[in-house]
Amino acid sequence: MARKPELLPGTLDMLILKTLTRAPLHGYGIALSIKRTSDDVLTVEEGSLYPALQRLLLQERVKGEWKMTDTGRRARFYTLTAAGRKQLKLELSQFDQMIAAIGRVLRDPQEA
Amino acid sequence: MKRFLNKFALLFRRNRFRSDLDEEMTFHRAQMEEELIAGGMAREAAHSAAMRRFGNATRINEQSHEAIGFRLESVMQDLRFALRQLKRSPGFAVTAITILALGMGVNVAIFAFVDVALLQPLPYAAPNRLMSVDESTALFPRSNISRDDYDDWKRMNRSFRTLDVYNGTGYLLRTASGTVPVPAARVSDGFFSTLGVKMELGRGFLPGEDQPGKAKIAILTYGTWLKRFGERRDVVGQSVNLTGDSYTIVGVLPRTFEFAPRRDSEFWVPLLDRSGCEQRRSCHNLFGLGRLREGVTMEAARAEMKSIAVQLEKQYPDSNHGQSASVVPLAEIIVGPVRPVLLTLLAGAGLLLLIACVNVSSLMLVRSESRRREIAVRGALGATPARLAQQFITEGLLLAAAGCAGGLLTGAWLISLLARLIPINMLVRLPFLADVSMNLHVLCFAAGIALLAAFLLGTLPVMRLSFQDIRGGLNEGSRGASGRLWRRLGTNLVVVELAVAVVLLVGAGLLGRSFYTLLHVDDGFDTTHLATVQVMAPKNIYSKDAQAVGLYREIERRLGALPGVESVGITSDLPVQCNCDTDWIRIPGRPFHGEHNEVNEREVDATYFATLKAPLLRGRMFTESDDANHPRVTVINRALAEKYFPGEDPIGKRIGEGDLAPQFMRQVVGEIANVREGAVDDAIWPTEYFSIYHETDTIFSVVVRTAQDEKALLPSIVSTLRGIDPNIGVFDASTMTQQIESLETSMLHRFSMWLVGGFAAMALVLGVVGLYSVVAYSVSRRTREIGVRMALGAQRGAVYAMVMRQAWRLTVVGLGIGLAASVCASLLMRRLLFGVQAWDVPTLAGVILLLGGASMAASFFPARRAASVNPTEALRAE
Numbered sequence: 010m011a012r013k014p015e016l017l018p019g020t021l022d023m024l025i026l027k028t029l030t031r032a033p034l035h036g037y038g039i040a041l042s043i044k045r046t047s048d049d050v051l052t053v054e055e056g057s058l059y060p061a062l063q064r065l066l067l068q069e070r071v072k073g074e075w076k077m078t079d080t081g082r083r084a085r086f087y088t089l090t091a092a093g094r095k096q097l098k099l100e101l102s103q104f105d106q107m108i109a110a111i112g113r114v115l116r117d118p119q120e121a
Numbered sequence: 122m123k124r125f126l127n128k129f130a131l132l133f134r135r136n137r138f139r140s141d142l143d144e145e146m147t148f149h150r151a152q153m154e155e156e157l158i159a160g161g162m163a164r165e166a167a168h169s170a171a172m173r174r175f176g177n178a179t180r181i182n183e184q185s186h187e188a189i190g191f192r193l194e195s196v197m198q199d200l201r202f203a204l205r206q207l208k209r210s211p212g213f214a215v216t217a218i219t220i221l222a223l224g225m226g227v228n229v230a231i232f233a234f235v236d237v238a239l240l241q242p243l244p245y246a247a248p249n250r251l252m253s254v255d256e257s258t259a260l261f262p263r264s265n266i267s268r269d270d271y272d273d274w275k276r277m278n279r280s281f282r283t284l285d286v287y288n289g290t291g292y293l294l295r296t297a298s299g300t301v302p303v304p305a306a307r308v309s310d311g312f313f314s315t316l317g318v319k320m321e322l323g324r325g326f327l328p329g330e331d332q333p334g335k336a337k338i339a340i341l342t343y344g345t346w347l348k349r350f351g352e353r354r355d356v357v358g359q360s361v362n363l364t365g366d367s368y369t370i371v372g373v374l375p376r377t378f379e380f381a382p383r384r385d386s387e388f389w390v391p392l393l394d395r396s397g398c399e400q401r402r403s404c405h406n407l408f409g410l411g412r413l414r415e416g417v418t419m420e421a422a423r424a425e426m427k428s429i430a431v432q433l434e435k436q437y438p439d440s441n442h443g444q445s446a447s448v449v450p451l452a453e454i455i456v457g458p459v460r461p462v463l464l465t466l467l468a469g470a471g472l473l474l475l476i477a478c479v480n481v482s483s484l485m486l487v488r489s490e491s492r493r494r495e496i497a498v499r500g501a502l503g504a505t506p507a508r509l510a511q512q513f514i515t516e517g518l519l520l521a522a523a524g525c526a527g528g529l530l531t532g533a534w535l536i537s538l539l540a541r542l543i544p545i546n547m548l549v550r551l552p553f554l555a556d557v558s559m560n561l562h563v564l565c566f567a568a569g570i571a572l573l574a575a576f577l578l579g580t581l582p583v584m585r586l587s588f589q590d591i592r593g594g595l596n597e598g599s600r601g602a603s604g605r606l607w608r609r610l611g612t613n614l615v616v617v618e619l620a621v622a623v624v625l626l627v628g629a630g631l632l633g634r635s636f637y638t639l640l641h642v643d644d645g646f647d648t649t650h651l652a653t654v655q656v657m658a659p660k661n662i663y664s665k666d667a668q669a670v671g672l673y674r675e676i677e678r679r680l681g682a683l684p685g686v687e688s689v690g691i692t693s694d695l696p697v698q699c700n701c702d703t704d705w706i707r708i709p710g711r712p713f714h715g716e717h718n719e720v721n722e723r724e725v726d727a728t729y730f731a732t733l734k735a736p737l738l739r740g741r742m743f744t745e746s747d748d749a750n751h752p753r754v755t756v757i758n759r760a761l762a763e764k765y766f767p768g769e770d771p772i773g774k775r776i777g778e779g780d781l782a783p784q785f786m787r788q789v790v791g792e793i794a795n796v797r798e799g800a801v802d803d804a805i806w807p808t809e810y811f812s813i814y815h816e817t818d819t820i821f822s823v824v825v826r827t828a829q830d831e832k833a834l835l836p837s838i839v840s841t842l843r844g845i846d847p848n849i850g851v852f853d854a855s856t857m858t859q860q861i862e863s864l865e866t867s868m869l870h871r872f873s874m875w876l877v878g879g880f881a882a883m884a885l886v887l888g889v890v891g892l893y894s895v896v897a898y899s900v901s902r903r904t905r906e907i908g909v910r911m912a913l914g915a916q917r918g919a920v921y922a923m924v925m926r927q928a929w930r931l932t933v934v935g936l937g938i939g940l941a942a943s944v945c946a947s948l949l950m951r952r953l954l955f956g957v958q959a960w961d962v963p964t965l966a967g968v969i970l971l972l973g974g975a976s977m978a979a980s981f982f983p984a985r986r987a988a989s990v991n992p993t994e995a996l997r998a999e
Contacts, residue, residue, distance in 0.1 A: 037149040055149065055174075056181050059142065084148050085141065 021053065021061050022070075023104060026089060026097040029071060035084035036062060062087065070096050143178070150175050199515035206516065213488060214520075217481045221524025223883065224477030225570055226531025229559075231470040231876075232566045233536050235463045237557045238456050244377060246317025247412075252419060253454040254284060254409035254426060257447035260719050263454070265405035268395060270433060270441070271309075274409070277429050280422035281411035285309040286392070288407045289383050291820065292363035293659055293850045296349070299843075302657045302850030303345075305363070306386035307393075313340075315412050316380070322346075323357035323372030331391035338391065339368040343376040345387040363388065365661040381455040382408065403440035403705070410451065423448040439779060442715045458865065461952045462873045468946075469625060469880045474570060476621050476887045478577045481520065483614045483891060485578060487898050517579030525571035532567065533559055542872075615888075615895045616935040619976070622881070622888035623939025623968055624946050629881035630964035631947055631957055632874040638956035639870055640862075644697055645796040645805075646733035650687075651824055651857035652831040652838055653695055657850035658819040666749050669817035672846070673726055674745075679841050680825055685834055687826045690729030691813055695822045697861050700799035700806045707779050708765055709786075715779070720761055721798045721808035724816045730756075730793055732826045740772040740791035747812035753787035754812065759795045761807030776809065787811070802866050802955050824857070831856045866955075873953060885975065888935075893979035896928050900983045904990055911992040921988040928980030935976075936969055943968075 028034065028042045039062075040053045065071045070093035073085045089097070150171045157167035207214040242248045254274070256266045266274070266286065275284045287308040294303045310331040318325070321343060330338065339361060341350065350356045360367045368390060380386075398404035413422055426446035434441040496509060540557055656676070663669045673691050680689045694702055704722035707713055727743045738759060747754055755776060762771045777786045795805045813821070823842070827834050835854045842851045861867060900907075907920055947959035957964070 035148065036145055037152040040149075041152075055146070059146065059181050063142075082148060082151070083144065085145050 020104070021057055022065060023097065023100040024051070024053070025058075025061060025065065025087075026070065026093050026100070029087055029089040029093070030097070033074075033086045033088040035078070035086050037084075039087070065093070068092070068096075146175070146178050146181065199512050200519065202512065203516040203519045207519070210488070213484060214523075217484055217520055218523045218527055220477045220481055220887065221520065221574060222527025222531050224474040225525055225528025225567065225574070226535055227880065227883075228467075228470045228474050228570055229528055229532025229563060229567050230535035230539060231463070231466045233532070233557050233559065233563045234539070235467050236560070236562045236566070238459055238463055240562065243452055243455065244379065248452065249450065250413045251316070251451040252281070252411045252413060252422065252448050253451050254281070254411040254422075255447045256405060256430070257445045258443055258717065258719070263447045263449070266407050266409050267402050267405045267440070268392075268399040268407060269402040270405075270444070271407055271409065273433055274426065274429060274446075277432075278411075278422075278425060280414060280417045280425045282414045283311045283315045284409060284411040285312040285315045286407040286409050287312055287380075287383060289386065291657055291850075292388065293365075293657055293848070294349075294387075295362040300659075300848050300850055302655075302852045303363075303387045304383075304385045305388040305390060306380075306383040307390055309392055312389075312410065313374075315410055318378055319375065320372040321375040322354065323370070325372055326391050331393060333394045335391065335393060337366055337368045337393065338371045339363070340372040340374060340389040341370060342374050342387055342389070343378065346373045349387075361388075363390075365659055401440070402437055411448075419448060419450065438715055443717055459869065461950065462869050465628075465873060465950045465953055466876050469628060469877050472621050472625055473880045473884055474574070476618050476884050476891075478574050479614050479618050479621075480887050480891050481524075482578055483618075483895065485517070485520075486614075487894065514575075514579035517577075518575045521571050521575030521578055524574065525567060528571070529559070529564075529567055532563075539876075615891050615931050616938065618888045618891040619932060619935025619972065620939035620942055622884040623936055623972060624943040625877065625881040625884040626968040626972060627940075627943035627964060628946060628950065629874070629878040630968055631950075631954055631959070631961060632870065632877050634957045634961060634964060635953065635955040636867075636870045636874045639801050639867060642797070642801050642956075644801075644861075645794050646696065646735040648697075648857045648861060650827050650829075650831050651733070652827060652834055653825075653853075653855055653857055653860060654823050654835070654838055654842065654851060655853040656821055656823060656842060657852070658846070659848050660819050662846075662848060663817075663819050666814075666817045669819065670748060670814050672849075673813060673817075673821075675845050676823060676842065677726065677728065679845055680823065680838060683834065683837055683841060685828050687828055688728055688732045689826075690732030690824045691726040692729050692822050692824065693724040693813065693818055693820075694798070695824070695857075695860065696733070697797050697801065697857075697864070698799075700803055704809065705779050706765075706776050706809065707781060709775055709777055709781055713779075717779075718765070719806075721806050722811070723798065723808060724811045724813040724818065724821075726813045729824070730796075732824050733796060734826070735796045736794045738792045738794060739770065740789070742791055742793075743810075743812045743814075745814065748814035751815075753785070753815060754790040755787045756791040756793055756810040757789055758793050758805075758808040758810075760805050761809060762792050764807050800864050800866050801861065870953070870955065885972065888972070889975045889979045892928065892931065892976050893983070895931070896924065896980045897983040897986075899927065900924060900987045903987070907987055907990045908992045908994070911990065917988045920990070921984050924984035924987045925977075925980060928976065928984070932973060932976040932980075936972060939972075940965060940969070 024043055025039055028039050028046075031042075034042060036055075036058060040055070040058055043051050043053050062071070062073075065087075066073055069090055071087045072090050073087055075083055076086045078084050153171040153174065154164075154167045157170055158164060162170065243251070245251060253263070254266075255263045256270065258264055265288075268286075271284075271286050278284060285308065287306050290305050290307050292303055292305050293300050308326070308331070310326045310328050313320075313325040320340070323340075325340065326338070329335070341356070346352060346356060350359075356370055357372065358369065360369050362368075368388070374389070396406070398406045411422070413419065423446070426448055430441070430444060430446040434444060499509060500506075536557055536559065658669070658672055663672055676691065677689045680686055700721055702722055703719045705717045706720055707718065725743065727745050727747070730737065730742050740756070743754070743756065757771060757776075765771075765776075766774060771789045771792055774789045775786055776789065793810070796808070797803075797805060798808055799806060823838075825831070825834065825838055835856075839851050839854050842849065855863075862871075907915075910920065911917075943965075944960050947954070951959060
């Protein structure tokens with residue numbers, strides 16, 4: 010199996026929260042959505058996804074509800090809460106700052 | 122906080138959590154599978170691919186759980202595992218728990234005493250503001266205060282809100298069944314309000330009620346009310362006859378009241394009329410008790426009282442020369458004498474616990490050594506070092522908890538045992554010792570030491586674990602670095618055990634020698650076969666000298682006639698009690714600057730010295746004619762002769778009071794050997810004896826020398842005395858040896874000696890067992906090596922010597938460190954030693970021999986086993 014680029018540490022929560030701003034999703038849906046939106050670049054391991062979801066549930070950043078899927082199966086759908094939205098905003102701005110900072114460091118001096 | 126509650130709630134919904142997660146993950150897998158099938162994969166292949174991609178569901182479940190839950194479940198798991206481990210080796214479990222329980226039990230018990238004696242406050246209002254306020258001289262750091270000085274102090278001082286006095290006395294209580302002597306106390310009017318005591322019934326003393334000429338009133342203790350007045354509530358207002366005087370009862374003290382310095386007092390009366398002593402400023406018979414004003418420190422109060430004393434010294438140079446003041450906390454007066462004993466015992470118990478923990482730790486090390494494979498396997502299967510450490514710490518905690526539970530039981534048992542061993546006289550001095558029990562303080566202390574022990578037990582194996590490499594452990598026969606490390610650590614632990622055992626043994630040895638010396642000090646007379654009894658004759662009947670002398674003669678005659686009695690003597694004070702009841706003397710013709718030449722003063726009859734078998738050195742003893750009709754004469758002890766008549770023959774010399782008043786001048790007629798008047802650990806003081814026929818008193822002691830067992834004669838002595846006059850009180854019938862053994866010094870020494878001795882015995886056993894297990898274990902680990910050596914031609918003697926050498930080295934190092942430490946420890950407990958130095962060579966040598974011998978015996982057996990190893994079997998074994 011070819012090695013795929015790993016998620017940047019600390020970004021999983023942010024990705025989950027962002028994905029949930031579009032629509033309530035179940036665990037599999039979240040993983041699929043991240044994979045598709047990133048054009049198969051980012052893969053969320055199940056081993057990290059579920060612990061992360063439980064953590065977010067406990068911190069009350071997401072809410073879990075058991076519902077029926079289109080195919081008629083029971084699944085837990087996660088919805089973003091107000092606290093989750095706030096957290097996402099915070100993390101996004103931190104992430105932007107971080108990316109900008111990294112970009113400044115990596116940029117070649119000639120181009121400046 | 123909310124998160125914590127959520128987590129907590131989760132604990133109770135664990136199964137729900139788990140099934141939710143399981144369902145979620147099953148759904149995930151199913152979706153994956155469908156996607157793969159949609160992509161054209163066969164159903165079977167899609168299923169296993171989904172399973173593979175998803176990974177270990179249980180692991181994810183666990184991780185999710187760990188992310189949000191407590192670690193409780195893994196703790197429970199560890200706990201179950203640890204329990205199983207202990208069940209698998211019950212020998213280890215029982216040994217370890219027993220050792221820990223003993224070590225903790227001893228600590229809990231001793232701490233319970235420390236708590237009640239030193240930590241709990243006295244049972245009075247704001248007890249830390251209560252001070253014992255007394256006079257002080259060069260010879261007595263805390264001496265009684267005279268009534269005149271008290272009146273002045275009370276008037277002049279600004280430091281104390283109230284200043285009161287008390288002194289002990291005794292009365293003859295007339296009851297239906299005859300006359301009984303009862304201990305009592307005289308106090309100034311504010312005594313009870315200074316302590317902050319509320320009466321159970323009636324009232325306390327009112328201001329001014331202690332003045333001479335006021336009405337005779339009394340307050341009962343609760344016990345007296347119960348015992349003598351049947352708890353009748355109409356007792357207030359009734360009168361009671363004390364030594365012929367009628368006292369009106371005004372109040373009853375509460376059940377909880379106690380005042381340790383006068384604990385046995387049944388009746389409390391106001392000071393009232395001045396006794397003969399209280400008419401002179403130079404006669405000191407009271408103890409002071411003051412409550413500090415708000416904001417006044419003890420130091421400030423002390424400075425003020427000292428300056429008042431200086432003022433009085435200027436004003437009354439004759440009586441107050443050298444009389445300073447002493448202000449110390451009341452608690453200090455009460456618990457001061459037992460503090461060093463209790464602290465020493467606590468330290469001893471702590472050392473014992475240290476040995477116990479070290480011993481159990483080394484047992485655990487041995488076990489962890491034999492579990493190397495298990496640890497390695499678990500490590501290889503992915504257990505992190507932290508997870509492994511958690512397992513070991515859990516095991517340590519489990520042991521410590523079991524040990525602690527056992528320790529509490531042992532402690533409770535020891536407390537009741539020790540409380541029963543405390544002699545009754547000590548309880549009178551330290552009444553709070555009766556209240557010793559398992560209270561919250563003690564339980565907290567127990568929890569504290571249990572935590573400490575758990576920490577020790579948990580960390581030692583972990584420390585060892587972290588150095589271990591997994592591959593080495595998997596390799597069954599390996600003798601890797603861990604073997605060496607174990608040897609080093611286990612070895613050092615044994616050295617600690619041996620060193621601590623030396624300290625305890627030396628301590629016990631020194632205390633034992635002190636106690637022996639104490640019981641064998643030269644008392645200057647034959648203490649065996651002496652019966653003693655105190656007599657209190659009613660003052661109103663025996664007030665005149667002639668009547669008192671008549672009583673003395675009758676006692677001498679009647680007791681002397683009893684079968685088995687060799688001789689009878691009468692004295693104002695029994696020997697071997699205290700250097701007290703002193704007199705200030707002056708030798709005419711010698712330079713004198715008002716100094717107080719303090720000597721003991723005793724009144725004795727003509728046959729007293731002969732009864733004691735105290736040898737006369739010069740001159741003569743008293744005769745029956747040395748009475749008020751003849752000139753005053755005195756017999757002095759050798760110490761007085763040597764101090765005041767050095768190099769002279771004292772016979773015929775004259776001694777007087779400070780002012781040389783002619784009516785008190787006396788001639789020395791005899792010199793007697795030094796009869797010990799003070800306690801066994803006091804110095805011999807100069808003492809002058811007067812004829813009791815000349816200076817009569819209605820309270821005195823009778824000593825009876827018997828031919829056989831003196832104890833058997835006590836009942837007939839008491840009944841004979843009562844037969845002489847039913848109005849006289851007879852009490853404290855005892856023997857001289859009992860008297861000496863029940864002295865506070867003797868009791869404290871005996872108590873500490875036995876306890877430290879017990880600790881030392883346990884330490885000896887634990888230390889030697891520790892050494893044995895280390896050597897035996899090392900031999901069993903080296904069986905293969907020994908086999909190789911022997912196969913290569915090593916002689917049995919050489920193998921034997923190799924093992925013994927290791928044991929020797931450990932023993933010598935342990936003993937060496939222990940000796941150095943024990944000399945330091947003994948210096949710290951110097952105050953408890955009597956007549957023996959901290960570096961007492963016989964004790965040190967004895968301990969070395971004992972521990973060295975025991976260690977050699979402990980290593981002899983493993984060494985012999987090593988020497989008898991069969992090389993072929995040893996090599997084949999692995």
